[in-house]
Amino acid sequence: MSNSLGLGREVTGSLGYLLKHAHLELDALMTRALEPLGVDPRSLGVLRVLASREPTSQQEVAQLLSVDRTTMVALIDSLERQGIVSRTPLPGDRRRNVVELTTAGLDVFARAEAASHAVEHEFVAPLAGRDATVLREALHTIVTTDHPDA
Amino acid sequence: MSNSLGLGREVTGSLGYLLKHAHLELDALMTRALEPLGVDPRSLGVLRVLASREPTSQQEVAQLLSVDRTTMVALIDSLERQGIVSRTPLPGDRRRNVVELTTAGLDVFARAEAASHAVEHEFVAPLAGRDATVLREALHTIVTTDHPDA
């Protein structure tokens, strides 16, 4: 999917168009950069949650990432098959799976984060001055705002 | 899909997360605002292209929006059924369909654009000062940049 070839601002100026295409492009770059490590942008999101807090249940990870718990099953299946995370029944409540990064997973995570930061840096490189920071902060403000009419 | 409840910046600070969730939220707001008019954000994109240039073939509209021509068929089918656009074989090359806004379509388009602008305005309302403008310009710069490694 290539972008705006003969489109004027009437079309490309829409915020929806801009957000969608910016995301698509970043996601493609990210996917390619992470490929050699065996992970993709979505599973890197899972690793980030696992790395940033105490061992959590599958469902908690799913809720934190706003992903359906049924979707999380396949995601963690794949990471487990790769030896990146482990599933262990929680002693005390054996319905729950404790999901943790393995030692190998910690290494993959570190390298994936490095690759991810490099891609993001390259992605915002064309922006001048503090614009990259403003962009990030503005998006964060918007995403953490509760938009009504829901 | 609700957003960040207990997520730290380790996760929500990723540009990919921010772009994806900002888009999802805006798209949901836009969908709801356009619903009474019988259009959705994607078909509004089609209307924008049709309104901003000389009558074009289906394929040209598809290329301009980076949408597959087979996807465009269903999109225009729906708009045609609603009486918003018309398809006419191009005299001179009857393989091509000239796609145009009907009179009713022009009215729908005008009202959809008004609704769209209102939603975008509300969406960036939490941003201070010129940040909304910087956001828009930064995204435009990124989207029109040719990112290599493709």
Added chain:
DNA sequence: TATTGTTATACTCTATAACTATA
């Protein structure tokens, strides 16, 4: 032979409902 629009088909992503095992 190449091109536009179309249909049929498949693949991805995601969500809903139902099942199991635990509680």
Added chain:
DNA sequence: TATAGTTATAGAGTATAACAATA
């Protein structure tokens, strides 16, 4: 009975291949 994980299934959205009409 309620909950975590799982499975099966279905619905969007999109892409690929093949076909008809036209050039």
